[in-house]
Amino acid sequence: MSNDQDPKKVLEEMAKKNADQSEKKLTFDPTTGELIIKNPGDASHKPNEIVVDQIYKDGFFSARS
Amino acid sequence: MYWTKEQQKRLNKEWELVQEYFPDFKLKYVDTRVCLEGWMKTNLSTKYLVRMYLPPDMPNSIPDVLIMYPEHLIDYHGRTLVDYGQDANMHLLSPHEGYPSICTFKPTHWNPNRTLYNVLIKVRIWLEAYQGHLVTGRPLDYFIRHQV
Numbered sequence: 616m617s618n619d620q621d622p623k624k625v626l627e628e629m630a631k632k633n634a635d636q637s638e639k640k641l642t643f644d645p646t647t648g649e650l651i652i653k654n655p656g657d658a659s660h661k662p663n664e665i666v667v668d669q670i671y672k673d674g675f676f677s678a679r680s
Numbered sequence: 681m682y683w684t685k686e687q688q689k690r691l692n693k694e695w696e697l698v699q700e701y702f703p704d705f706k707l708k709y710v711d712t713r714v715c716l717e718g719w720m721k722t723n724l725s726t727k728y729l730v731r732m733y734l735p736p737d738m739p740n741s742i743p744d745v746l747i748m749y750p751e752h753l754i755d756y757h758g759r760t761l762v763d764y765g766q767d768a769n770m771h772l773l774s775p776h777e778g779y780p781s782i783c784t785f786k787p788t789h790w791n792p793n794r795t796l797y798n799v800l801i802k803v804r805i806w807l808e809a810y811q812g813h814l815v816t817g818r819p820l821d822y823f824i825r826h827q828v
């Protein structure tokens with residue numbers, strides 16, 4: 616199994632994704648509330664697991680004071 | 681608060697989606713305002729109470745999102761998030777009702793096709809980035825990107 620929900624590794628991958636250094640997919644598991652990192656070719660293991668990569672890539676508003 | 685029939689239909693659809701992906705959330709009134717409120721848990725199992733106010737002109741405006749609990753959220757250095765006020769690096773808006781208000785969508789990126797589910801997923805990602813900040817001391821924008 617190549618998915619990974621270890622908190623430290625998820626954060627490392629989020630930082631890499633932020634720097635455009637990761638092709639892995641950020642996924643949300645609604646049954647546990649966890650964020651999971653998956654390789655691009657990985658299949659879902661749960662029926663309602665959902666890829667949230669696009670929402671992540673969309674970015675967050677940065678209000679300038 | 682008055683909702684048009686169109687808004688009620690929209691809210692019903694949105695609520696179905698929220699229940700599917702965030703089953704802990706409840707729809708409630710706070711004074712005269714309608715909000716969604718529920719717990720989110722990070723990968724480190726820390727729980728946060730999140731409140732999202734539905735704008736009166738829903739779906740034309742971005743919902744306000746507050747972190748209600750734990751109270752007095754602090755940063756890596758012990759400073760409260762409320763003390764930041766509006767801060768780009770931490771993806772915070774000015775506090776609301778004494779609670780941290782988090783940045784989700786840039787107003788120019790919002791359109792009526794965006795959903796409450798979209799906003800809640802952003803909140804969940806923000807919370808994970810906040811956990812990352814607490815562990816490493818790096819600002820949130822090390823983990824999550826700015827909307828351009």
